[in-house]
Amino acid sequence: MTENxxxxxxSYPGNVRYHIDYPNKSLGQMFDETVSKMPDTPAMIFAxxxxxxxxxxxxxxxxxxxxxxxxVTKGERVGLMGPNCPQxxxxxxALLKLGAIVxxxxxxxxxxxxxxxxxxxxxxxxxxxxxxxxxxxxxxxETPLQRVIVFNFLAPVKAxxxxxxxxxxxxxxxxxxxxxxxxxxxxxxxxxxGGTTGISKGVMLxxxxxxANTQQVIEWSIDMKxxxxxxxxxxxxxxxxxxxxxVNYAVAVAATQIILPRFDPDQVLETIRAYKxxxxxxxxxxxxxxxxxxxxxEYHESLAEIKVCTSGSAPLPLEVAQKFGxxxxxxxxxxxxxxxxxxxxxxxxxxxxxxxRAGSIGLPLPDTDYIITDLETGDKELPxxxxxxxxxxxxxxxxxxxxxxQETAETLRNGWLxxxxxxRMDEEGFCYIIDRxxxxxxxGGFNVYPRDIxxxxxxxxxxxxxxxxxxxxxxxxxxxxxxxxxxxxTEATEQEFIDYCRNKLAAFKVxxxxxxxxxxxxxxVGKVLRRQLVEEEKAKIQAAAAxxx
Numbered sequence: 201m202t203e204n205x206x207x208x209x210x211s212y213p214g215n216v217r218y219h220i221d222y223p224n225k226s227l228g229q230m231f232d233e234t235v236s237k238m239p240d241t242p243a244m245i246f247a248x249x250x251x252x253x254x255x256x257x258x259x260x261x262x263x264x265x266x267x268x269x270x271x272v273t274k275g276e277r278v279g280l281m282g283p284n285c286p287q288x289x290x291x292x293x294a295l296l297k298l299g300a301i302v303x304x305x306x307x308x309x310x311x312x313x314x315x316x317x318x319x320x321x322x323x324x325x326x327x328x329x330x331x332x333x334x335x336x337x338x339x340x341x342e343t344p345l346q347r348v349i350v351f352n353f354l355a356p357v358k359a360x361x362x363x364x365x366x367x368x369x370x371x372x373x374x375x376x377x378x379x380x381x382x383x384x385x386x387x388x389x390x391x392x393x394g395g396t397t398g399i400s401k402g403v404m405l406x407x408x409x410x411x412a413n414t415q416q417v418i419e420w421s422i423d424m425k426x427x428x429x430x431x432x433x434x435x436x437x438x439x440x441x442x443x444x445x446x447v448n449y450a451v452a453v454a455a456t457q458i459i460l461p462r463f464d465p466d467q468v469l470e471t472i473r474a475y476k477x478x479x480x481x482x483x484x485x486x487x488x489x490x491x492x493x494x495x496x497x498e499y500h501e502s503l504a505e506i507k508v509c510t511s512g513s514a515p516l517p518l519e520v521a522q523k524f525g526x527x528x529x530x531x532x533x534x535x536x537x538x539x540x541x542x543x544x545x546x547x548x549x550x551x552x553x554x555x556x557r558a559g560s561i562g563l564p565l566p567d568t569d570y571i572i573t574d575l576e577t578g579d580k581e582l583p584x585x586x587x588x589x590x591x592x593x594x595x596x597x598x599x600x601x602x603x604x605x606q607e608t609a610e611t612l613r614n615g616w617l618x619x620x621x622x623x624r625m626d627e628e629g630f631c632y633i634i635d636r637x638x639x640x641x642x643x644g645g646f647n648v649y650p651r652d653i654x655x656x657x658x659x660x661x662x663x664x665x666x667x668x669x670x671x672x673x674x675x676x677x678x679x680x681x682x683x684x685x686x687x688x689x690t691e692a693t694e695q696e697f698i699d700y701c702r703n704k705l706a707a708f709k710v711x712x713x714x715x716x717x718x719x720x721x722x723x724x725v726g727k728v729l730r731r732q733l734v735e736e737e738k739a740k741i742q743a744a745a746a747x748x749x
Contacts, residue, residue, distance in 0.1 A: 201569050203576050207584070208563045213551045215420075221418050221749055222595060226407040227388055228297035229413075231260065231451055236426050238454040245285050245461040245475060245612025247354065251286055253454065261376055264294035268368035268377050274542060277321045277390060279345075281305035281314075281336070282329030282701070283461040284437050287351040287366060289447060291327045291436075291527030296407070299379040301387045303402070304438045307332055308724055318343040321390050321402055322373075322604065326351070327366070330357055337362065337638040350516040353461075364519050366697055383407035389600055391440045391541045402602030403541045405440075412595035413544035414448040416565040422552040423507060429455035432477040432506075434463055434486065439725050440545040443482040459577045465489045473502040475611075480509040484516045485726035489532060491523045493585065501526060508552055509534040512545075513725040514618040515651055518558050536561055538633065544596040548631055549669055549706045559655075566654055568594035571616070572625055575637065579617055587634055590623040591616040622649070641670030643678050650730070654681065656711075657697065657702045662690045667728045668711065671737040681713035683733055685720060692716070 203209060209218055210586070244257040251259075275643035278300050282288045284343045295302050304322045305314065307329060314335060318326065325347040328336050333350050340348070350357045351366035359365040388410055392403040413479075418424065431450050434637035435442030450457045458475045460467060463486055472480075487509070490496060509524070514537040519645060524534045535552060538561035539545030547570070550562035566572050572588040574580040583590045597617045610620055622634040634649045641648040650668035657666045665685040673679035686692060695712035721729040 201476045205626065206569065206629070207613065207625070211551070211563055211630065213420075213553045215553070216419055216423065216551075216566065218566050220592070222408065222415055224383055224408070225411065226296065226383045226386075227411060228293065228381070229449065230411060231293050231297070232257070234451050234454050241427050241454050242456040243450075244289065244457045244459055245288055246286050254288070256286075258374065259290045259370060260293045261374035262370045262372055263290050263366075264297045264376050265374050265423050266372045267294060267300070267325075269372065270297060270299060270369075272300055272325055272347075274379050274381070274386075275301065277301045277303050277323040279303045279305045279314075279318060279321075279323045279325060279326035279328070280438065281307055281309070281332055282351065283307055283436075284433055284442075284459050285353055285461060286459070287353070288329075288437060288517060289457075290370075291349075291351070291366075292443075292447065293514075296388055297376065297379070299381050299386060301390055303390045303442070304392060304443070304711050306392075306438060306724065307436075309335070311335050315339040315342045317392055317400070317402075320344055327351065333363065341494075354604055381407060383411065387442070388597070389440075391443075391539050401604055401607060402472055403440075404599040404602055405544055406599055409446065409544045409596050409598060410448060411452075412567075413444050413546055413565075414452045414667050416551075416567065416594075416596065417445060417546055418450055418453060418470055419566050420552065421508070424453060427454040429453055430475060430477045431455050431457050432468075432472065432480045432482075433457040433459045434468060434484065435481055435513075436724050438512070440541045441481070441483075441539065441725065444544060444546060445510065445512075456615065461490070469493065469502070470494075472506070475500060476502065478505075478507045480506050482509060483512055483513045484511055484520055484724035485514075485722065487511060487516075488520050490666075491520060492529065496527050503528040504643065507533065510537050510549065511535070512537045514541055514727045515654075518655060519658045521556060527558045538562070539620055539632070540621075542598045542611065542619075543592060543594070544598070547594065547596070549594050560626075560632050562631065563629055564586075564592075564631070565594070565596075568592060568596070570625075573616075575622070578613065579729055583626055584625050587622055587624045589637060590619045590621045590631065590633070592619060593617065633690075636730075637667070641668075641671065641678050641680055642709060643673070643676045643680055646734055648680055648709050651682065653682065653701065653705065653709055656701060660697065660700055662687055662692050664688075667730055667733065668722055669681045669730050669734050669737075671713065671734060672741055673712075679713065680709065680711045681715065681737070682711040683715050683720060685717055 238256035243253045244251040330352040348363040356367040357365045363732040388407045389405045391401045433446040533552040535556045537549035548561045572582045610711045653668045670678035
C-alpha cells in the first residue's frame with residue numbers, strides 16, 4: 201500500500217509519526233528497563249497503599265522464582281483469574297519473564313466456562329483470587345491443572361493440601377532462571393474472545409504484538425510525559441483493552457496506575473478527586489454512569505484535569521460523548537477508539553489534537569493499514585464511502601487462534617485480519633463502524649444496521665440505554681426490535697417510541713417491536729450481549745409454538 205493510497209495520512213495529527221521503530225524486546229525486558237530507570241516512581245496505588253517500581257520489580261522477581269521452583273517453564277499455559285489488584289499484575293509480569301503464556305481468565309466465569317478454557321488451552325497451573333477458588337476446585341479433576349495458587353488483596357492466604365499460597369511463595373529469595381524469549385514468535389498471552397457468537401477461541405498474542413500495540417498507543421498520545429502520568433485502571437485488566445491501555449502502557453511510560461477492582465461511580469469520582477489521574481481509559485457504560493451521577497457538578501474541576509479519556513469495547517453513543525463534554529465544563533476530552541482481541545486490541549482512535557469526529561472510530565494507528573472489502577467474498581476492496589467488511593493489517597495483529605487452523609485461515613487472509621465488522625471510510629480516511637456483520641438485520645429484503653436506530657433512540661429524553669436486534673419474523677424473515685432501559689422515574693409506551701422513530705427513520709428501519717427492560721445483559725467491559733437477547737426471543741417463539749402444537 202502506497203502513501204497515496206493511505207488517504208488517512210493527510211488527517212494525521214502533526215505530532216504523530218505514521219511509521220515508528222519497534223524494539224525487539226519481550227514484555228519482561230520492557231518491565232525490567234522501567235524498574236531500572238524509575239525505581240522510586242510509584243507504580244501502583246491500591247486501597248491507599250503505594251507500590252514503587254523497585255518494590256514492584258522485587259515482587260515480580262520473587263514470584264517468578266517461586267513459579268520456576270514449582271516447575272513452571274517456558275511455553276507453559278497458566279490461567280490468571282482475578283480482579284484488578286497488585287497481585288494480579290505481579291503474577292502477570294512474573295509469568296511473562298519466565299516465558300510462560302498467560303491465559304486470561306474472566307473472574308466472572310463459572311465452572312463449565314473455567315473447565316472449557318483450561319482444557320482448551322491445556323493450562324497446567326492457575327493463579328486465582330481466593331473468592332473464586334471454590335469454582336476452580338470444583339473442576340480440577342476435569343482439567344489438566346496440576347497447581348493452584350491462591351491470592352487475596354490484603355489478607356494473607358493460608359496454604360492447603362490442594363493449593364499454594366501466593367503470600368508464602370513470594371517470600372522466596374529472587375533467583376530467576378535465564379529464559380531465551382523470541383519476542384516475534386513466542387506467545388505472551390492467550391486472550392479468549394467473548395464467545396457471544398459461538399465457542400470462545402484463544403487469540404495468540406506474541407510479545408511483539410503486545411509491545412507494538414503499546415508503542416502505537418504511546419505514539420498516538422498527546423503531551424505524554426515519561427514517569428509523570430497517572431492512569432485510572434478501572435477497566436478489567438484481564439480484558440485485552442485494560443491489559444494494553446492500562447497495564448502495559450503504564451509500565452512502558454513509567455506511569456502510576458491508580459487501581460480500582462470494580463466500577464462504582466461514587467468511588468471513581470472520589471478517586472479522581474483524590475489522586476488526579478491524567479489518563480482515563482474507559483467504556484461507554486462508565487461514562488454514561490458518570491454523566492447521570494446526581495452530584496457530578498461537585499467533580500467538574502477534578503474531571504477537567506484529566507488530559508484524555510478514551511472509550512472502547514463498545515460503540516460510544518454521540519449523546520454520551522456530548523454530555524460528558526458538558527459535565528466537564530467543555531474540557532472532557534472523550535474520544536472513541538476501536539479494537540478487537542485479535543489486534544492486541546487497538547487499531548483506530550480519534551486524534552487527540554482536535555474535537556472527536558461524530559460517529560467515527562477515527563484513524564488507524566501508526567503502521568496500521570485498513571481497507572473495506574465486499575461482504576460476499578471479502579476479496580474485493582471497495583471505494584471510499586461504500587459499506588463493507590473492515591480488514592486490518594499491522595504489527596499488532598495476532599498470530600492466529602490457539603489450535604484452530606481452520607478458524608485462523610478464515611480470519612487471516614492474504615495478510616489481512618477480517619474483523620467481521622461492517623464499516624466505511626470517508627474521503628479524509630476516517631473510519632465509521634456501521635455494525636457487526638453478524639448483527640446486520642435483513643428485514644423484508646432490506647439491510648438494517650442496528651446502530652443507526654440506536655443513535656436515534658438515544659436522543660429520546662426517556663431512554664437511558666437501548667440495544668436493537670433482529671428477531672425472527674415469519675413474514676419478513678427478521679424484524680427490528682428495540683430493547684429499552686428507561687430513565688429513572690419515567691414511564692412510556694411501546695407506541696411512543698415507534699412513532700418517534702417514524703419521524704426520523706426510513707419505514708423499513710422503524711422498530712416493529714419494543715420491550716422495556718430493567719437492564720441489558722452485558723459483558724464485564726460493558727459490551728451488550730445482543731446475541732443473548734436474540735436467543736431469548738427465539739426461545740420464546742419456540743415455546744409458544746410448542747404450546748400450540
